[in-house]
Amino acid sequence: MRTRADTDTTGGTEDGSAVPVPRRLLAAATRLFAEQGYDRTSVQEIVEAAGVTKGALYHYFGSKDDLLHEIYGRLLRLQQERLDLLAGRDAPVEQRLREAAADVVVTTIDNLDDAMIFFRTMHQLSPEKQRQVRAERRRYHERFRALVEEGQRSGVFSTAAPAELVVDYHFGSVHHLGSWYRPDGRLSPQQVADHLADLLLRSLRP
Amino acid sequence: MRTRADTDTTGGTEDGSAVPVPRRLLAAATRLFAEQGYDRTSVQEIVEAAGVTKGALYHYFGSKDDLLHEIYGRLLRLQQERLDLLAGRDAPVEQRLREAAADVVVTTIDNLDDAMIFFRTMHQLSPEKQRQVRAERRRYHERFRALVEEGQRSGVFSTAAPAELVVDYHFGSVHHLGSWYRPDGRLSPQQVADHLADLLLRSLRP
Amino acid sequence: MRTRADTDTTGGTEDGSAVPVPRRLLAAATRLFAEQGYDRTSVQEIVEAAGVTKGALYHYFGSKDDLLHEIYGRLLRLQQERLDLLAGRDAPVEQRLREAAADVVVTTIDNLDDAMIFFRTMHQLSPEKQRQVRAERRRYHERFRALVEEGQRSGVFSTAAPAELVVDYHFGSVHHLGSWYRPDGRLSPQQVADHLADLLLRSLRP
Amino acid sequence: MRTRADTDTTGGTEDGSAVPVPRRLLAAATRLFAEQGYDRTSVQEIVEAAGVTKGALYHYFGSKDDLLHEIYGRLLRLQQERLDLLAGRDAPVEQRLREAAADVVVTTIDNLDDAMIFFRTMHQLSPEKQRQVRAERRRYHERFRALVEEGQRSGVFSTAAPAELVVDYHFGSVHHLGSWYRPDGRLSPQQVADHLADLLLRSLRP
DNA sequence: GATGAATGAGGCTTCATTCAT
DNA sequence: AATGAATGAAGCCTCATTCAT
Secondary structure, rough: OOOOOOOOOOOOOOOOOOOOHHHHHHHHHHHHHHHHHOOOOHHHHHHHHHHOOHHHHHHOOOOHHHHHHHHHHHHHHHHHHHHHHHOOOOOOHHHHHHHHHHHHHHHHHHHHHHHHHHHHHHHOOOOOHHHHHHHHHHHHHHHHHHHHHHHHHHOOOOOOHHHHHHHHHHHHHHHHHHHHHOOOOOHHHHHHHHHHHHHHHHHOOO | OOOOOOOOOOOOOOOOOOOHHHHHHHHHHHHHHHHOOOOOOOOOHHHHHOOOOOOHHHHOOOOHHHHHHHHHHHHHHHHHHHHHHHOOOOOOOOHHHHHHHHHHHHHHHOHHHHHHHHHHHHHHHOHHHHHHHHHHHHHHHHHHHHHHHHHHHHHOOOOOOOHHHHHHHHHHHHHHHHOOOHHHOOOHHHHHHHHHHHHHHHHHOO | OOOOOOOOOOOOOOOOOHHHHHHHHHHHHHHHHHOOOOOOOOOHHHHHHHOOHHHHHHOOOOHHHHHHHHHHHHHHHHHHHHHHHOOOOOOHHHHHHHHHHHHHHHHHHHHHHHHHHHHHHHHHOHHHHHHHHHHHHHHHHHHHHHHHHHHHOOOOOOOOOOHHHHHHHHHHHHHHHHOOOOOOOOHHHHHHHHHHHHHHHHHHOO | OOOOOOOOOOOOOOOOOOOOOOHHHHHHHHHHHHHOOOOOOOOHHHHHOOOOHHHHHHHHOHHHHHHHHEEEHHHHHHHHHHHHHHHHOOHHHHHHHHHHHHHHHHHHOOOOEEEEEHHHHHHHHHHHHHHHHHHHHHHHHHHHHHHHHHHHHHHHOOOOOOOHHHHHHHHHHHHHHHHHOOOOOOEEEEEEEHHHHHHHHHHHOO
């Protein structure tokens, strides 16, 4: 169960073979899981794409599931950190919610592979691991909801819809990004983010 | 889960064995795919749950994929039919969009197993079948977008966000329903639908 | 085990659907076995090609093996009959052997599908059926060998090689026909037959 | 059957488990395919006979077909090598053809299992693999035919029959060996070979 | 740190045959 | 005379994981 073993780029010659093995494995797994799905990607494919052997994979990761978990973790930690930062700022709640809503869109697009893997695979983990991941996710969800509730209490947001449902409304669109967003499309990540945040804020106008 | 009626025992001896085999198989597959995911459900489990043998399954369905396709089809046909009906009515566009937006939520909740299977499994079909399904789905999407565009042209909806993106915003929340909606929760399907339709319409106010 | 049920063409309208079912089945099976091999042809394919259902097949034939047996029988009976006729004629032994040698080539080419099925499938029957078929085949073989021996005794054929081996030499080339003979090739069946019979007779010159 | 040596226990504890796994698998497959035919031999039987598990087989061979291909290859390579050697010698063409004709008989008998598998199974491969095998076989065939043509041009062989057909005549008898040759029969492989080569040469006398 | 051969369980699918109608 | 649903056994192959080196 040796997870989180990525010990940093050691110098790095031009061919990239100096990238540490754990990182190479994680990168290969991320790409393949995103392209083919978790179940349809074999350990053999991962090690071949990473240019190592099975023994190496099992040296760094306890199981195929561990790879998944690590991919999840990377994104979750990143987004949680940024939300805590933004929500804690000293600014009107509308602005803080708008920024938080846009930020989760941008970081999701910037890590679209990780995000898609997360959204699609979460529900097919063992119940035990599922509970663990859900718990981490919930903390994020609740911090976000607190922003909505704060605005509702202070009268700047409509209370027509329950805060809970509003948050799910927004996160639905974030989860859905992988189904339609294309890097070569007309809108930049930031533009998409601004639009979606705007839609959220508009829907909350009293 | 297990939302829609697998209860139509037609005639039926006490064990329900009078239900036609294909229906029994479809019901069993739907339940298991929803509970465990497509890849993690074996054909063996399906036939055991349906009380038949593997041979019988392959007598009616060409492959495990075919079962999936049939489940998709049921829902797609239902929703397309209803959208065509609602969108074609003689009523102000705000009202038609509101009803369509609410209707897709209600039918999705009413068929939550089918819907979740659809949303989660679509992207792990063979590229060929995936294209076919996407094409059917697109028709639905475009009819919906046409409503938004109609309202934007006539000035009743804001043009701040592209119609395309607005539609994806709403469908994101629909896809997301399976992640949080629980039949035993505080809100009825219709209430959830009304809320989500309201959020959509609010976000489109000029 | 109702074999040999072909009761003759009953009138026959223009679409061929008046061809009796057993004959249609036999024709379909012959073509498919020749094209794909016995094991790789399913009963389902046969009945579809014949335009009937499985029940019909099993009404006329006891098993898939029975179809095979019937195909064998047709050819064996034909060739045995003709050999008996030719060998019993009142003519010099060289002429009788030449004619017999050519005749088996012509009838094999004329029934190339049946022959190929026979040569290729014989050895994968159940040991019991295999013995039965071998016995029928042996009778043919021995009648042929008797001709060679007769010529050797009377001094018109060389005794350099055992008669047994000479016969196998010739039958080898007959069995091999399916591997190279093409109906659209340069040589007609009769020309091929004459050449092969000539090679046999030449190799027997003292 | 079981002609060629599967007896090269390299080192080897008492149970022969020191023979490399791929060789054990190949030996087992060869024996079983020859005895029962390719289609009627299951992968399960092969691995049991070789004393390994299915996983091991698929570690070394991509498919059941691959085993077959390897068996083919062994024989094809051997015979091609020997023909090239014999045909290129500095000797009268009659002698070179006689030796080549006898040699293919001897090596076929010495590897009768491989040969029979080849002759019987070739035609039931996938069209693609079939073309590949045919191409390799054709090279052998053409080298052989060149010898006949050389003799015909120089007048030592009759031109009554086309060279092509003469070659097929001979190869027919080679393919047929498995149908009658028995190791415990009266004739040794070399005697059979000499007789068959003699019949060929006799049939070519002008 | 890393190899790669081997395991063993399980996956999907095919098929000849039977039987009630 | 013919149907076609259903069986049940078997078939080929995949894969995450382990372990001796």
